[in-house]
Amino acid sequence: MTTASPSSSAQAAREALAVRLQHLRKDAGLTGKELSARCGWHPAKTTRIQKGAAAPSDSDIRTWCAACGADDQADDLIATARAVDSMYMEWRRLHQGGMRQVQEDWLALHEQTRHCRVYLSNVPPGFLQTPAFATALMTQITRFQGTPDDVTEAVATRVARSRFLYEGGHRYVVLMEESVLRFRTADPEAMRGQLRHLLAVMPLASVSLGIIPFTAQRTVWPLEAFYVHDDTMAVVETLTAEIKVTQPRELADYLEAFAGLAEMAVYGDAARSLIRAAIDALE
Template identity: 85%
Template sequence: MTTASPSSSPQSAREALAVRLQHLCKDAGLTGKELSARCGWHPAKTTRIQKGDVLPTDADIRTWCAACGADDQADDLIATARAVDSMYLEWRRLHGTGMRKVQQDFNTLHERTRLCRVYVSNVPPGFFQTPGFATALMQQITAFQGTPNDIAEAVAARVARSRFLYEGGHRYVMITEESVLRYRTADPGIMAGQLRHLLAVMPLASVSLGIIPFTAQRTVWPLEAFYVHDDTMAVVETLTAEIRVTQPREIADYTKAFAGLAAMAVYGDAARTLIRAAIDALE
């Protein structure tokens, strides 16, 4: 990922926060010295914050916003600051002792999530995966990352997540690209089993499954996989890292993108037709 993205690393996220604070200062027509006087602190502190050298505290942000007449932006900026050091988690570090613990941590997150909106453009999400498919996928990931092999334990933890489909209080709304049905992520027999499993879970009351056909007119371009947990967190999965987004402004963007993607998808019998066509292509 490039450092230009506010979500690419803690440092770039800190710099993006600093830029937003700088803009508040400029919009208020204040110099750094004038802002410092209004905030009641040394100008050197203002400079360090504006350069992204230090992360401002909640109190610092509220004071800064008040000095700029922008109290309405304080909560969003505070959420941004709190997320900086925990938002970007490199997979190799997370999988440093194997994949089992990460899968268990995801189970804990899903346990407290009431509504999970999921968009995938690569593979079915873990809670929809069969043991065979999860094994094939994790074998590829472990080999690519060169991390410890605890695949059997990790698969068991991942497959255990599917219990939330059958327990009350959880709802999963998934949008996937038709290409996901066609990718040969595992051998044909395992892929066919995975696709049949999607057909099996579609009737569940806790599940809504939509598929964006190849032929759909795009209003939202294909994106990286993301999971919106209630309206409190969006988990974005890239090749190298998991990014946890908690800023209200960014979460709103992900929910907006999800709504656009959902509008392009087909459901029910039309979705089943696409899945069955993918199975037929394997056979």
């Protein structure tokens, strides 16, 4: 199978907004040059906006709508543009005031989510992380990004997500590469605590935990971490950005990939054996 770039949903939404603006111009009977003259900017700017190559500002949209005699559509288009902008968010931008706010947003999203499918090839998901492990990981991220250090507050908010494991109505299906168990993301003591915590949550009715062994014959290659919320949105985490995928075609790709990864995973006693082996390797 082939999976589209996770940023393509954001680009497709940006292009859809550009088409709406282009239709406004055409409905007003204006050429690109005439619209540019009314807006007071160079025709090249109009071309970039219409191609989806440049994101229009709130002011640009209001000016465009005024030039087309469609002021009543400005607010809706601005809201659409802001939604598009939120689909691809750089971590440094999200963390410019620290990490706590992002963790609060994740807390709210998980509170609304009933069925969450999660695939990870790097670290355990936030809702399964121990405070010690989360502190080590988020300290690394803060230092790497050079953003304000509010790790203590952010960790408390991240760990608060674990309550959904015990509240009714939430279901988490988690797939991890065996490498997640082996990476020394934290010091040995914190890693042991994290791995033991995975063993502790496995019996919960709300959790299905599968481990993809190093030795598994691959039918889907290792991917970047992604979360599928109620089959309506996938959130993909890259090194530099959080990407929200909502296009049905791309969502179908992520669900197909998840199904393939699930077939390669082991569960129950076999998964516990891999976790215990990783704990033993820390001794």
